[in-house]
Each structure stands twice: as C-alpha cells, then as structure tokens.
Amino acid sequence: MTDTATTTKTNLNKFEKFKAEKDGLAVKEEIEKFASLGWEAMDETDRDHRLKWVGVFFRPVTPGKFMMRMRMPNGILTSNQMRVLAAVVQRYGDEGSADITTRQNIQLRGIRIEDLPDIFNKFHAVGLTSVQSGMDNIRNITGDPVAGLDADELYDTRELVQQIQDMLTNKGEGNPEFTNLPRKFNIAIAGGRDNSVHAEINDLAFVPAFKEVGEQNFPSAHSQQKVFGFNVLVGGFFSAKRCEAAIPLNVWVSPEDVVSLCRAVLEVFRDCGPRANRQKSRLMWLIDEWGLEKFRSEVENRLGKSLLPAAAKDEIDWEKRDHIGVYKQKQSGLNYVGLHIPVGRLYAEDMFEIASLAEVYGSDEIRLTVEQNVIIPNIPDSRLATFLTEPLLERFSIDPGLLTRSLVSCTGAQFCNFALIETKNRALAMIKALEAELTFTHPVRIHWTGCPNSCGQPQVADIGLMGTKTRKDGKTVEGVDIYMGGKVGKDAHLGTCVSKGVPCEDLHSVLRVLLIENFGARLREPATV
Ligand code: SRM
Ligand code: SF4
Numbered sequence: 001m002t003d004t005a006t007t008t009k010t011n012l013n014k015f016e017k018f019k020a021e022k023d024g025l026a027v028k029e030e031i032e033k034f035a036s037l038g039w040e041a042m043d044e045t046d047r048d049h050r051l052k053w054v055g056v057f058f059r060p061v062t063p064g065k066f067m068m069r070m071r072m073p074n075g076i077l078t079s080n081q082m083r084v085l086a087a088v089v090q091r092y093g094d095e096g097s098a099d100i101t102t103r104q105n106i107q108l109r110g111i112r113i114e115d116l117p118d119i120f121n122k123f124h125a126v127g128l129t130s131v132q133s134g135m136d137n138i139r140n141i142t143g144d145p146v147a148g149l150d151a152d153e154l155y156d157t158r159e160l161v162q163q164i165q166d167m168l169t170n171k172g173e174g175n176p177e178f179t180n181l182p183r184k185f186n187i188a189i190a191g192g193r194d195n196s197v198h199a200e201i202n203d204l205a206f207v208p209a210f211k212e213v214g215e216q217n218f219p220s221a222h223s224q225q226k227v228f229g230f231n232v233l234v235g236g237f238f239s240a241k242r243c244e245a246a247i248p249l250n251v252w253v254s255p256e257d258v259v260s261l262c263r264a265v266l267e268v269f270r271d272c273g274p275r276a277n278r279q280k281s282r283l284m285w286l287i288d289e290w291g292l293e294k295f296r297s298e299v300e301n302r303l304g305k306s307l308l309p310a311a312a313k314d315e316i317d318w319e320k321r322d323h324i325g326v327y328k329q330k331q332s333g334l335n336y337v338g339l340h341i342p343v344g345r346l347y348a349e350d351m352f353e354i355a356s357l358a359e360v361y362g363s364d365e366i367r368l369t370v371e372q373n374v375i376i377p378n379i380p381d382s383r384l385a386t387f388l389t390e391p392l393l394e395r396f397s398i399d400p401g402l403l404t405r406s407l408v409s410c411t412g413a414q415f416c417n418f419a420l421i422e423t424k425n426r427a428l429a430m431i432k433a434l435e436a437e438l439t440f441t442h443p444v445r446i447h448w449t450g451c452p453n454s455c456g457q458p459q460v461a462d463i464g465l466m467g468t469k470t471r472k473d474g475k476t477v478e479g480v481d482i483y484m485g486g487k488v489g490k491d492a493h494l495g496t497c498v499s500k501g502v503p504c505e506d507l508h509s510v511l512r513v514l515l516i517e518n519f520g521a522r523l524r525e526p527a528t529v
Contacts, residue, residue: 024053055130074143075104086351129172320489344372410456419450421467470501
C-alpha cells in the first residue's frame with residue numbers, strides 16, 4: 001500500500017466514508033425500492049449522492065424533479081435513442097427538458113423517481129446507458145464529432161471511444177472496478193487536426209501523432225517507418241481552487257494500446273490518488289506529489305510493459321472548427337449539417353423533430369459537439385436543398401449570428417445549486433442585445449459558467465464569464481469574473497482572469513467595449529428613416 005493510500009484509510013472525508021460504507025453502484029439493484037418509497041422517504045445519502053452512480057442527480061433547486069446524465073460515447077446517438085429520450089422528458093410537460101452538455105452528452109430534466117424503473121428499461125431496450133456518469137466516476141468520453149465523416153481526419157475515434165466506455169462500464173451494465181475513484185475523471189480522444197475535444201482540459205487525452213518506430217518496438221514495422229498513434233496528455237482539469245492544462249506524459253501509444261493505457265492510468269489513480277481533501281484529489285495532484293517520472297513508471301508497471309517516448313510533434317495544426325453549417329463528407333455525395341442549438345437547450349418536440357430529420361434525410365444518426373450543438377450526418381446531395389427548407393432550421397440555424405454561433409453556457413441557477421448566477425437565459429439575452437448593436441467580422445467565443453467549478457469552460461473562451469457575487473451600491477448582486485485569452489485548436493492554452501466582480505447589470509456595456517477594442521466589433525450605423 002502506498003503512503004497516499006495509508007492516509008486515505010486514516011483520514012477519510014465524508015465522501016470517502018459513504019463510499020466505503022456502500023459502493024455507489026449498489027443503488028443499481030435498489031431502483032424499484034426507491035421508486036416505491038419516493039424521494040422524500042429514501043435514505044438521503046443514496047438520494048443525494050449514490051444515485052449519481054447510475055446518472056440520477058437529486059436537484060435541491062427542484063426537489064423531487066431529478067436530472068439524468070446519460071453517456072453518449074463520442075457524442076453519437078441514433079434517431080431511435082433520441083426518441084426514447086424525448087419521450088422521457090415529454091411526460092413531464094413544461095418541467096421536462098434536456099440539455100446538450102459541454103462533454104458531447106445529454107442530460108434530461110424533470111425526472112420523477114417513481115418512473116426510474118420504466119426509464120431504465122426503455123434505455124436498456126435501445127442500448128442507452130447513464131451508468132457511472134456522475135460523482136467519482138469517469139465522465140462521458142469525448143471524441144471527434146466528425147469522426148468517419150471528415151476527409152482530413154487522421155483517425156476515426158468512434159470505435160476506440162466505445163471500447164473504452166465498454167471497458168470502464170462493463171458495456172453499460174456497471175463496472176465496480178472503476179466506481180470508486182478519488183474524484184471525477186475526464187478522457188478525450190482527438191482524431192482530427194483541430195483538437196475538437198479540447199484535449200488540454202482532460203485528465204487523460206490522446207492527441208494524433210506519427211512516430212518513427214523500428215522493428216524492435218513494432219514488429220509490424222519494416223525497418224524505420226512512421227506509424228500513426230497518439231501522444232498522451234495527463235492532468236488537465238478545472239476546479240474552483242485550481243485550473244491546469246494537461247501536460248505531456250512523454251508517451252506515444254498506438255491505437256491498439258489506448259484502451260489498456262486508460263485502464264493502467266485509472267488503476268494508478270484509483271489505488272494511489274489522494275483522497276483526504278476533495279479539493280486536492282484530481283489526477284494532477286497525484287502527478288504533483290510523485291513527479292511525472294514516477295507516475296509514468298507506475299503506469300508502465302500496471303501496463304506490464306514500457307512505453308515509448310512521445311513523438312516529436314503532434315498533428316494538431318488547424319484552427320478549431322465549430323461544424324455549424326453544411327459540409328461535404330469524405331464519402332462522395334454525402335454531407336453533414338451542423339445545427340446551432342442555443343445554449344444546448346432542447347424540449348421534447350425538438351428532440352422528436354431532430355430524430356425524424358436524421359431519419360428522413362440522413363442515416364438515423366445524430367451527433368453532439370462540446371459546443372452544445374447537433375450534427376446530422378450522411379445527408380445525400382440530392383436531399384440537401386429540401387433539408388435546408390425544414391422549419392426546424394429557423395430555430396436551430398445553420399448560419400447563426402457570429403456571437404450566437406459560439407455561445408456556450410453551463411446549467412446555472414435554474415437547476416444547479418452551486419450556481420452563483422443565472423446563466424443560460426441571461427447569456428442568450430445578452431448575445432441578442434450585443435448582436436443588435438454591433439457588427440462582427442468573425443465569431444467571438446463567449447462561454448458562461450455559473451460558478452468557479454467551470455463546467456462552461458470559461459478558460460477556453462475568447463471571453464469567459466464566471467458567475468460570482470459582487471457589491472453594487474452597497475448591495476450584494478449577481479456578477480461575473482471575466483476571463484480572456486483562451487485559445488482552442490492548435491497551440492491551445494487557457495485564458496486567465498482579467499477582471500473581477502463585474503455586476504451583471506453593468507456587463508452589457510463592459511462587453512460592448514471589450515468586443516470593440518479586442519475583437520474588431522463595430523457599432524451598427526443608426527437606421528435612417
Ligand atoms: Fe460540471 C459539478 C454540470 C462539465 C467541472 N457539473 C457539476 C454538477 C454535477 C453540480 C451539481 O450537482 O449540480 C452540475 C450539474 C448541474 C445540472 O443540473 O446540470 C454540473 N458539468 C455540468 C454540465 C452539464 C455543464 C453543461 O451545461 O454542459 C457538463 C456535463 C458534462 C457531462 O456530460 O458529463 C459539465 N464540469 C464540466 C466540465 C467541462 C468538461 O468536462 O470539459 C468541468 C471542468 C473540467 C473538469 O472537470 O476538469 C466541470 N462540474 C465540475 C466541477 C469541478 C470539479 C473539481 O475537480 O472540483 C464540479 C463540482 C464537483 O465535481 O465537485 C462539477
Ligand atoms: Fe453548476 Fe457551477 Fe457547473 Fe455551472 S459551473 S453547472 S453553476 S456547478
């Protein structure tokens with residue numbers, strides 16, 4: 001047992017204690033019981049915490065109406081699956097809705113505990129799972145949203161992402177091996193040249209890279225040749241206390257070794273990661289404690305073989321694409337179309353409609369992006385013009401305004417009890433007002449996040465807005481800390497805080513100035529009468 005593991009046993013925080021008493025995944029067998037007991041009568045630790053192991057989140061803001069977080073490997077689902085999700089939220093009328101998340105995923109709202117057995121049965125029937133999507137588990141695994149469609153892609157990430165999910169969740173049934181990590185864990189695989197998954201903000205990320213390998217390392221290689229694989233990044237994370245970009249592990253792996261490397265890293269994190277202080281238990285804290293060399297060699301021990309050093313350079317050399325609009329696929333005669341979903345919010349009728357558009361025009365497939373938008377792939381040239389006349393595209397535009405198109409927002413105060421401010425509605429109203437008075441020559445990426453947990457990733461935005469409480473005229477009011485300088489795609493790096501405690505009621509004029517001075521926005525000419 002390591003020093004860290006010893007500390008764990010002697011100094012358990014409240015989360016470690018309840019996990020030690022009963023594994024979170026145990027609630028999977030108790031869903032029927034909870035459904036008949038009702039949310040008010042059931043054990044509070046099961047309700048508020050352990051249910052997250054099956055993706056069910058108690059919402060103190062809307063007690064009795066739970067949120068369900070799915071798993072959508074690589075952000076892909078079928079029309080049929082979308083319809084099942086739509087039917088779930090539809091039964092809750094105005095209280096039912098869904099959000100596309102910043103991890104290419106879907107969350108459902110309004111869920112009643114008595115309906116869970118039926119909901120899980122319906123998920124099972126169409127191959128959907130919400131298992132291990134919250135608390136100290138591995139989050140939805142992100143992959144390239146245009147994997148298999150993009151003529152310039154280096155690797156089609158879909159199968160690998162699915163294999164990792166299957167390994168970690170036992171094909172969606174739940175896997176006790178990975179249900180008690182010290183903290184949450186994020187994994188991403190980039191397959192294109194534009195780092196569409198924000199590799200740098202994940203605990204473990206794979207970035208395309210060619211490596212010169214000889215026969216001694218790679219039996220299939222003939223003498224010295226360049227082989228495709230991934231450079232590995234580790235330790236990226238955001239938290240209220242600390243935010244770090246991932247750092248190179250100085251490891252290159254071939255695609256065949258990705259799943260076993262994930263397993264090895266997770267075993268090291270699970271068995272040796274710091275557990276005493278929840279604020280210091282993400283993977284980077286273990287790397288800090290050990291140093292990268294020791295971490296790397298522990299991973300090699302678990303893997304049972306030594307790892308090759310990183311390739312000299314990776315292949316991320318494009319600016320990040322947002323995939324909104326119409327694009328040719330690598331398959332001749334087919335197109336993918338990216339629809340802008342304002343702040344990722346969907347209602348049942350939208351979801352049914354998206355499902356039927358994908359069915360009628362595409363191949364029954366729907367994709368999600370980390371910008372909270374939807375892509376419908378595989379639309380033949382012959383059907384494209386008709387597709388573009390569909391009424392849904394008036395709301396979910398393929399050509400939104402240059403601020404609107406890059407807007408991202410976390411859940412905020414409407415449903416999240418950590419929130420210090422309301423985000424989604426405010427974000428939409430603000431962008432509308434700014435677009436009404438300013439013109440732009442290029443998109444400006446504005447990300448809103450309701451509190452320092454940074455679910456809306458303000459550090460990757462051109463302008464990031466993080467909710468806070470501030471003072472104005474002697475009163476406590478909702479405000480934001482402003483982040484700037486986040487760079488995505490090639491040479492990605494995190495933005496930093498440039499201004500603190502700006503009251504939300506003053507934000508419009510502050511943003512107007514920032515956009516004019518830093519992003520080339522211009523005031524619109526006043527309309528002549
Ligand atoms: Fe998050 C906790 C929503 C992506 C960092 N996050 C929460 C909770 C579960 C808190 C709660 O119980 O209310 C939020 C649920 C609110 C709700 O009702 O929707 C929540 N996080 C979200 C989502 C839905 C934001 C969104 O609107 O898209 C995203 C769901 C992703 C998914 O599908 O799994 C979401 N959260 C993120 C990201 C972004 C990312 O992964 O790229 C981050 C920063 C990256 C990271 O984790 O390193 C993030 N969320 C956090 C944290 C801070 C973690 C930490 O180490 O301290 C918390 C708080 C915690 O875990 O204690 C948190
Ligand atoms: Fe909630 Fe804060 Fe995450 Fe927004 S950033 S979803 S307010 S925890």
